[in-house]
Amino acid sequence: MRTLSPSFSAPGADRAGLWQMAAAMSISGTIGLFVIESGQSPWNVVWLRCVFGALGLALYGWRAGLLRQTGFTRRTLLLALAAGAALVLNWVLLFSAYRHASISLATAVYNVQPFLLIGLGALVLGERPGLARVAWSVLAFAGLLLVLPWHGDPVARHELLLGLGLGLGAALLYSFTALIVKQLRAIRPQVLALVQVTLGAVLLLPMVDFGALPAAPGPWGWLVALGLVHTTLMYILMYSAIQKLPTTSVAALSFIYPAVAILVDFAAFGQRLDAQQWLGVAAIFVAVAGVSLAPARRLVPSAPTAAPQRPAA
Structure with missing residues (x-):
């Protein structure tokens, strides 16, 4: 989790942190x-992301x-294991939501996570x-209602509702991860991330369809990148930036993150949001900005842990 604290870093470190976070x-x-x-199926994709991500993080952790x-x-x-199970x-x-809704709408719904975390904090803590x-x-919540499909073909509407529901479920699980990680501030975030993806590689093993793994080299490039680049x-870049x-x-x-996701969805798949959906997405983003950029009361800087309050996929 990130905490709201003043920065004591040098201007050069700030510039490096800005580039790293961006x-x-x-x-x-x-x-x-x-x-x-x-x-690949979401189960296969997540398992391979965990496998390649664990290898990369283990090598980085060992070298560092x-x-x-x-x-x-x-x-x-x-x-940490409980948080890892929720994370994977x-x-x-989330990856299932991409297939039923769209990358744009699934990402927008996923970004209501800070408000689910607020609710969990009130209920649990x-x-x-x-x-x-x-x-x-x-x-x-009003933005979420605007994103929902109220008209149109019943089959397409059902498919979209399923995707948005999956995105909301993903946000809820991420909130549980963030809530647990609040109690793990003494653990280095890179080590915690390694534990989480290693658990995922073991936990999801029974769900993997090995017969469906790609035979051609092309799809493997996407899958390896998900582990080594996207994990x-x-x-490494994100936690280094948070420290600066x-x-x-x-x-x-x-x-x-959501801005790039919407642009990629349009450029790669021609996905266009209608006016009502744009209004809903804007309402969600404005609300998240209002919470994320609120002034802090914490006066003592603290180390980051492995679940930023705003979700990253």
């Missing part, structure tokens, strides 16, 4: 394209000396969200 969010915005072009002292206790390891299942639902956050949550490289930047900068740059 690159990480741009990479995340293209993930839907790679998922669709791989031609992060694996010598992980800081895990029995309790924190169990929490969140990927399965007894946190008081405050009137401003409640107001932003109402705006996000290993993206997480104030939270407001991280929150603002996080909007690159």
Whole structure:
């Protein structure tokens, strides 16, 4: 989780952090394209992402000396595994949503996650969200209603509703991940990410259809990139940036992710949103901005952990 804290980094570090975060969010915005072009089921895609991602993160952790002292206790390891299970299942639902709805709409719905986290925080931790956050949550819910298909062919409407429901389920699972990770601030985020994808490689093994794995080399390029670029490289860039930047900068740059996803969906698949859907997407993004860019009360800087409050795919 990111915390709202002042930045004490040098201007050069700030510039590097800006480029790193922008690159990480741009990479995340293209993930839907790679998922669709791989031609694999969501189970196969997520499993291979975990396998290649675990290999990449393990190599990085070993070279950086992060694996010598992980800081895990029995309790924190169990929490990390629970967060990892929610994270990989969140990927399965999100990648399924791409196929039933569209990358654009699934990503927009997925970005209501901060408001689900606010609700979970109130229910589980007894946190008081405050009137401003409640107001932003109402705006996000209104945007979600505008995105929903109210007219049109019943079959297409059912398919779209299924996709949006899967995207919302993915956001809920990510919220559980973020809620758990709040308690794991002592663990290096790269190590925590390694534990999560390693668990995913084991957890999803029974669901993999090995007979459907591609025989041609082309689809493997998409799949390897999902693990090494969209997981290993993206997480390294993102966590490095979070360490350099104030939270407001991280929150603002996080909007690159859905913006790139919508542009990629249009460029690659010709997906166009109608006026009502654009209004709903805009309402969701404005509401998320209102929550993410709110002024902080925390005065002491703290280390990032492996689940940013704004989701990245």
